[in-house]
Amino acid sequence: MPHEDLVAQLRILWRAAGQPSYRRISGEIRDRDEMTEKVSHETVNGLLSGTATPKWSKVEPVVRVLAEMAAHRPDPQAEVQRFLALWNESRASAPPSPVATVEPETPHPTELPNGSVPPRKPGFTGREDLLERMKSAPESDSESDSESWRPMILHGLSGVGKTSLAAEFVHREGHHYDVVWWIVAEQVARTRSALAALADRLSETVEISQSDIGQTVLNLLGALESASFSWLLVYDNAIGPEQIRELLPTAGRGTVIVTTRDGSWNEYGRTVPVGVLPRQDSIALLQRNSRISFDDADLLADRLGDLPLALEQASAMRAATNVSVPEYLRRLDRQATAVLSQGQARDYPETVAGAFGLAFDEVKRVSAGAGQLLAMLSCLSAEPVSPALLRTAAEHSIPPPLGRVLAQDAQLEAALQLLERYGLLTAADGGQKVQVHRLVQLVVRDSLLGPDRQLAYDNARRLLVAANPHDPDDPLTWEMHAQIGQHIGPTGLVENAARPMRRVVLDQIRYLYLLGDFDGSLRLTAEARRAWAGPGDVWDDDETFACIDRYALNLVALGRYAEAERLYDMAWTRLNNHERFGANNDRTARTANGVAMVSRILGSYGKAANLERYRIEYYQRTRGANNVELLRARSNMALCHRAIGEFDKAREIDEDLVRLWRQAHGENDYRTHFAISNLARDLFGLGKYEQVLQLQEDMLPAMRDQLGERHPSVMLAARTTAIALRKAGRIAEALKASQQHHLICQGEWGSENGNTLAAAMSYANAVRVAVAARLPDAPLLTYTTSLRTVNTYRARFGETNPVALAAAVNHAIILRMMGERNTARRTCESAYRQLLDGVGVSHPYVHAAAVGLANDLVVNNDVEGAARLLRTTLENARAAKRDQHPDMLICAINLGIITREQDPQGANALLEPALNALRTALGPEHPQVRAAARGERGECDIEPPPF
DSSP, X not given: OHHHHHHHHHHHHHHHTTOOOXXXXXXXXXXXXXXXXXXXXXXXHHHHHTSOOOOHHHHHHHHHHHHHHXXXXXXXXXHHHHHHXXXXXXXXXXXXXXOOOOOOXXXXXXXXXXXXXXXXXXXXXXXXXXXXXXXXXXXXXXTTOTTTOOOEEEEOXXXXXXXHHHHHHHHHHGGGOSEEEEEEOSSHHHHHHHHHHHHHHTXXXXXXXXXXXXXXXXXXXXXXXXXXSOEEEEXXXXXXXXXXXXXXXXXXXXXXXXXXXXXXXXXXXXXEEOOOOOHXXXXXXXXXXXXXXXXXXXXXXXXXXXXXXXXXXXXXXXXXXXXXXXXXXXXXXXXXXHHTTSSOOTTOSSOHHHHHHHHHHHHHXXXXXXXXXXXXXXXXXXXOXXXXXXXXXXXXXXXXXXXXXHHOHHHHHHHHHHHHHTTSOEEETTTTEEEOOHXXXXXXXXXXXXXXXXXXXXXXXXXXXXXXXXXXXXXXGHHHHHHHHHHHTTTTOTTOOOHHHHHHHHHHHHHHHHHTOHHHHHHHHHHHHHHHHTTTTOOOSHXXXXXXXXXXXXXXXXXXXXXXXXXXXXXXXXXXXXTTOOSSSHHHHHHHHHHHHHHHHTTOHHHHHHHHHXXXXXXXXXXXTTOXXXXXXXXXXXXXXXXXXXXXXXXHHHHHHHHXXXXXXXXXXXXXXXXXXXXXXXXXXXXXXXXXXXXXXXXXXXXXXXXXXXXXXXXXXXXXXXXXXXXXXXXXXHHXXXXXXXXXXXXXHOTTSHHHHHHHXXXXXXXXXXXXXXXXXXXXXXXXXXXXXXXXXXXXXXXXXXXHHHHHHHHHHHHHHHTOHHHHHHHHHHHHHHHHHHHOTTOXXXXXXXXXXXXXXXXXXXXXXXXXXXHHHHHHHHHTTOTTSHHHHHHXXXXXXXHTTTOHHHHHHHHHHHHHXXXXXHOTTOHHHHHHHTTOOOOOOOOOOOO
């Protein structure tokens, strides 16, 4: 070969000249005035080692100096002519030089040789953490300490910047070494040649075999392992370890760096994974290379997956064509391979399309199953994929050869290793998952012809169907549902009409809802509704009705109650009139759950209760005792009882449900926790505040651990704890907990969601009590928060909704406290009258409003009117078996206080028993007990229910 001939002849001439050091040759050229072209010693190294072919103006002075130094004294001009002919022949056949040469910024401390390294990359960006990690990697100074001496492996995808990182390390740290040698390790022969060149440079310490290059390399490795000088060897773009591992030193006062895309190297050294750039570094790179806004750079970096090669290619292409970022991305969507083949980046021998396309072709040649595996992975999300997900596919669910690969662990492991070896996927999450870069996916998908592409997408969808664990209500399935969810969009699963694929989507919607990701659940449901119902919004099958049900359910969770009500009414009407469904149907019974929920929220308590009775009867008749749907219907019936103030009936149901959920799923299951939280709310309604705290405080940490701080059920349990703390007299704790809960609700749901409004009311109540108790550092009275909450309740839920009227009762207490007695009376009296008409004389909201209105009447000197109202309220409370509730004890105490002057004996008959009962219920040191003992009238506020 001409290139090898040139190198061989140069080395013969170099040996004839006495093997002078490369620095000496460079110095001789520099010192001669007639030689106007200066040549660095790195260039001399590249020329004599065969790793670079400089231009002729660099070669000529080297040939002339060596000819003049040679022992046989050849004619320098004749040698120049001979080598010019060799150089011209080699130019046509010499491989592109993978390295370039520059003068080192920091001179080495000795005259020992230093191999050529790539030039320092202008504006090298980021990677400081990796450079520090490389710098601090452990080394051994002991020749015998081979166990702790291991090479440093820079592993990552093609184009991720491994070579640039290694070169930057050499430029920064190379001055610490006596010898630095850069080896292009793509082939065994080329690696041996580079090591032989190093042996030639160290000929004083290495025995050179003129006839056996292999022996020379072995001699070199032994010399390095026992050398007294320090050295750094870089094996760049190394092939597999089984081919060249024997060409690496295994000990000594040196460092070996291996850059490779082959993951099998990782078990042979200290791995430094080289990933894509952090986003801020990608943006900096794009802005440095071209004129581009921050937002466009961010968008482009995201679509290119922060891959350095792709970023530089895009910059080069845009600079050459002046194409805008939006247009570049449109072209990328339409013709990925063509776009990713344009814009040759500096210092990269290949384009993105070239590197990944050739690797994919080679994989398909080696293993058809591995090729189909990569094609399928390229149709999934670019997020990491668990091998456990891949193993869920049975051989019969996906056709061979991929089906056989997925069904057998050994074949799957071999296929993944093959793809990693070719740099087409990388390990992620500490080796627990694998990841295909989005540009690899793009190139692979773009290279697939029609039938092959269809097969790849079909296989991806079949995989998700096989992996679907169903039953998203079971927490044991959540991990797999989380993995499946990120692949639903890329695989086009939603658009597929097959029932098993629709089931995957519906299970994912339910999973997101249970997780509290209502926005995500709603987005997926909306997408499914568009695909399944079509342009005419036709609801004609179970999956579409299920989709509509879950769409409305998410609207409720997001506080969009009016929209949910309209949608549920439409679904309920269509189901009951549909020939395939009707009243005696599972889908109709399931939808009744949502209709009842919206009815309850919007104040139609009777309608909600009737729907839940229908559901209970249906599930008892069709599924038997204690089935899951029956338990849920009973839980909702308990909600209805709470809404109308029948807390004893709710408690009976919820106590039984706690028992049943514990039996079925254990103490730590989230469904058991939900049931306990419901029971706690029943007990709150009954005034059993210490019992509420015991239940919630024991359970809340476990709920947080399982579901997270911001899961809706955790947040509502936290609110129950906060309001129970206040009612139990622990005002400072209640104030802090209420404020935190209100802030979290605002952040999660916005200010107009029903749960946020309830949280705002609870916080306002806590502040009012803290101010009344003269608590140190109590906030200012929350008049504005309270008024805004009342108005928002009225606007969102209707002016006569019981929760809006309850908020008005609370606001009246604040007005009363501020001295706004006329406004307080108008507000409270209006709320009382409307509550009386809406929910009846037995409802706790009516009782609380009556206590407040009686206080207004006393302030306005209508003591007789106040007394009549309180007596009537106590009679109604006794009839409802609520006369021993703390609120009704306060009602009795207030009545005794205001009638003491007119009827001392009757007043004392009321006061003493009521005060003693309140002490028993709340404790003698409770602020309300102490205030009552001082003869101060109490207030009865209302905590609106959660939704």
